[in-house]
Amino acid sequence: MSSQPAPGSGQSRQINLQDLVNQFMSGLQRHFDMLAFNLAARSRADEAEYDRIAKAPRIMPAAKVHQNFEQTQAYARDLMIRQVVGDAMNLSVTCLNNAHLFLALAKANQDLPGEHDKIQAQAQEAQQAFVKASLDQKFDQLEKEYDIRCELEDTLTSLGFVAQGFMRQKSNVEAQQTDQNGELVIELKAVDQGYTPVGDQQPVEPPMVEIRKVFREGEKIFFTDQELQLVLVTIAAFAHSLFGSVARFARQAKDG
Numbered sequence: 001m002s003s004q005p006a007p008g009s010g011q012s013r014q015i016n017l018q019d020l021v022n023q024f025m026s027g028l029q030r031h032f033d034m035l036a037f038n039l040a041a042r043s044r045a046d047e048a049e050y051d052r053i054a055k056a057p058r059i060m061p062a063a064k065v066h067q068n069f070e071q072t073q074a075y076a077r078d079l080m081i082r083q084v085v086g087d088a089m090n091l092s093v094t095c096l097n098n099a100h101l102f103l104a105l106a107k108a109n110q111d112l113p114g115e116h117d118k119i120q121a122q123a124q125e126a127q128q129a130f131v132k133a134s135l136d137q138k139f140d141q142l143e144k145e146y147d148i149r150c151e152l153e154d155t156l157t158s159l160g161f162v163a164q165g166f167m168r169q170k171s172n173v174e175a176q177q178t179d180q181n182g183e184l185v186i187e188l189k190a191v192d193q194g195y196t197p198v199g200d201q202q203p204v205e206p207p208m209v210e211i212r213k214v215f216r217e218g219e220k221i222f223f224t225d226q227e228l229q230l231v232l233v234t235i236a237a238f239a240h241s242l243f244g245s246v247a248r249f250a251r252q253a254k255d256g
Contacts, residue, residue, distance in 0.1 A: 015105060017250065020098050021243050024091075025236065031087055032232045038080060039225050045073065081221070082166045084228045088235050089163045092156050095239045096138050099246045100130045103146050110253040135160050146249050151241040155234060158186045162221055173215045184215040188230040189237040208237065 047069040060066055067075065104123040112118045130141060135157065142148040150156070161177040161184060177184050192207040211230065215221060223231065 015102060017102050017243065017247060020102060021239075024095055024098060024239060024243075028091055028232065028236055028239070031091065032229070035080075035084060035229060035232065039228075042073075042076065042080075045069075078171070081223055081228065084223070084231055085159060085163050085166060088231050089156075089160055091235050092159075092238065093135070093138075095235075095242060096135075096142075097127075097131055099242050100138070100142070101127050102246055103142075103148075103249060104130070106250040106253045107146070148242070148245045148249065150238070150245075152187070152189075152234060152238045154185070155187045156238060158184055159231070162186075165221070171220055173217050173219050173221060175217050178217050182217055186213040186215075187211070187234075188213055188227060189234045190230050 050069045050072065054060070054066070101123075104126040105119070107126075108119040108122040112122065126145075130138060133141060139150055139153050139157075142150060158177075165171070165174060165177065173184050179185065187210040189208050190211050192209045195207050197206070211227075213223070213227065
């Protein structure tokens with residue numbers, strides 16, 4: 001499925017939704033693979049090898065504050081959590097922006113059939129405003145303009161709170177991040193543990209469940225190795241649902 005033209009491109013061209021999906025999911029998979037690699041490397045980290053490598057240059061920037069293996073291991077873990085959450089939010093915003101680009105083009109084509117210059121101008125204006133909008137405003141605009149309600153919106157909002165806190169060097173849950181129950185809830189998507197595939201064939205979309213990760217005010221934000229992986233799985237589920245909604249809107253706009 002495609003829509004045209006592309007705002008800001010300077011010329012009319014086709015934008016294929018499947019290409020957007022494939023490009024986004026391929027990038028997300030690279031993040032997932034790198035996380036798996038880093039988790040594997042961390043699980044095999046050796047104190048003696050760490051000391052050998054650290055001392056190999058025979059000089060350090062500030063040897064007096066050199067951290068031992070356990071200190072560095074904890075610091076690396078903290079950085080990994082921050083990186084994964086930050087990457088997850090950047091990917092989510094990219095997904096939303098990509099989806100809106102296609103929606104804006106589909107709507108402009110519906111509103112102004114055949115008027116390519118006006119289609120481009122309308123879509124470009126809508127896209128520029130959407131890119132500048134905050135996360136909650138993006139969700140509101142998708143619902144208001146395109147009747148699209150995003151699955152996992154609350155989880156993305158909670159992850160956004162966590163990412164913002166990390167940017168301020170805050171590792172504990174703050175009062176303004178919690179709901180009316182004093183909780184910060186993140187629902188992570190995971191494969192249903194009760195599911196058993198038939199034969200050797202693994203389904204493309206196995207049955208999924210939600211795992212609730214609940215933090216309360218003052219608690220340190222921490223994710224296990226598997227939960228970090230599920231953060232990226234959750235972003236994949238969010239993207240899959242959103243792009244499906246975009247495809248349905250485009251079909252309806254074309255038929256209507």
